[in-house]
Amino acid sequence: MDIFLRNTNYRKFSLASWLSSAGNILFYLALMTYASRLKNYSLALSLIAITESLPNLIQSLSGYLADRTKNKYHVIVWLAIIRFALYLLVGLLFATNISGWNLVLLVIGLNFISDLSGKYSGGLQTPLIVSLVGENEMSEAQGFTNGISQLITMIAQFAGSGLLLFMSYSGLAIVNAITFLVAGIIYANIGMNVKKQEVNKQPEEVNTQKFGATIVSSLKQVKQANGLLTIVLVIALLNGLLSTVEPLISIVLAGNKNMLIGNYSFTIAVVSTVAAIGMASGSAIGTKIFKNTSLFLIVLADTIATITLAIAIIYGNIFASLFCLTILGFLAGIVSPKLLQWLVTTVDRKILSSSVGLLNTILVMAGPLTTTVFTSIASATNITYALYGIIILGIAVFIAISIVLLKINKAD
Incomplete structure (x- = not known):
């Protein structure tokens, strides 16, 4: 927790990560709840589970793409904006007359694209976090972030079930979209702070191997x-x-x-x-x-x-x-x-x-x-x-x- 309190940029990085994670959990619960009310709900829930797990299996590829990326802060901000636009579109879809399987398939597809973007963004963030906290503090910093993230997950699950009682599926999708927009703004702020602090900046190393x-x-x-x-x-x-x-x-x-x-x-x-x-x-x-x-x-x-x-x-x-x-x-x-x-x-x-x-x-x-x-x-x-x-x-x-x-x- 010490590194979280004394390192301003890392603290902002963690807050942006927690914010987008909470929004994702709220939306995931909404999507699962909507899918559970379909006629063939078992197939719909299975498709959601599969598309949620697939990005985890290609993290080596997303990490490789991240290693080849220059201007990582710039790309992270754009990925957050893209995910904001995707969930804004999902919110609009829930508000239309599309219903049933057509809506679920569209939303699952957009959610899958967002998850792929999230894995790519996570790969971009890893070396940036190391540069913010240093190699020797990485374990403590990442441990604290992961621990709070798990607590937020539990709280968001209960909060999501409660919000579904008086909020629409469209509303929760838009809430998720806003979390990514705010996270993107925070990442942009960190990027500008780091740029100001870096004097005699060395050229950014990127991986050139296949x-x-x-x-x-x-x-x-x-x-x-x-x-x-x-x-x-x-x-x-x-x-x-x-x-x-x-x-x-x-x-x-x-x-x-x-x-x-x-x-x-x-x-x-x-x-x-x-x-x-x-x-x-x-x-x-x-x-x-x-x-x-x-x-x-x-x-x-x-x-x-x-x-x-x-x-x-x-x-x-x-x-x-x-x-x-x-x-x-x-x-x-x-x-x-x-x-x-x-x-x-x-x-x-x-x-x-x-x-x-x-x-x-x-x-x-x-x-x-x-x-x-x-x-x-x-x-x-x-x-x-x-x-x-x-x-x-x-x-x-x-x-x-x-x-x-x-x-x-x-x-x-």
Whole structure:
């Protein structure tokens, strides 16, 4: 939080990011609510989910384009204006006589274009944030921003459901549009401030390699950092297990009424809330508390929390499960910013966005893969076998990380 308070430009950057995120969540809820009232609502909701997830899978490409972009502040401002225009158009569409599937398909298409623009904008922002806060402060700064963003997400979800009671879909789309316009103005202000502060400015470095060569170069630099590639793959696996735990808990709760707190829906809400609070507090507070703690030690603790959580679920203790899930979320919230810091200090600045995009793609892909595997085991055999599988995998990861850590300490 210190860097947020003392760095004016970074504070403005964070506020612009939070503002546009809140607007996006409000609109997403409105779109999902509208789609849920269609005749074939399951197909509509599936299309929305697919188009929302697809941009996450091409972050390495959007990061590559960002690395090749000059005048990044200028482009970020224009992207914010484009997204403002897109959602203004969406607001107008909701206000017309178009209805049903025709409207939903148009809105999904425009929303998809906006999401692609958002990933490109995110890639542009990464090296700019590093230049604002410095490499050594990147973990704490990004952790605080991510933590507050997660809290805003929770608040916006509740606020969105309340706003839908008296606001139209068109109104929420226009609110979202305005958030991007305001964010664009803030980014423009930061850009002007930075330009005034830069004396004897060096020429801006941009990546001139082709996409394939950039990815190869990024992987080579990551491999040169002892243990970084291993820790990336392990964290991807742990993030996947974290995303797997919630659906497995929902299956267990459906069959074990003794674990319910009140009723099923309330218990599921509590599970989601404690996981989100854990991640938010880990990002916002934990990154500062454990700033000088080895990432390997945090990952080892994360692995132990995963194993303990699976054991608590097997024994049907809901309160122990919630406690372990909170700890797991807290540690996961610390891991991502610390990993980003390591990456920032390892790869060349001109391919930083490509490297971060590649990292995020790996992390995103791990969730659906592990969830599919363990939920399939649960449905094909028994939920207990899936939980035992998580324990065995957790032990294997713990042993692997311990061996890598011993090798690194021995080399040092």
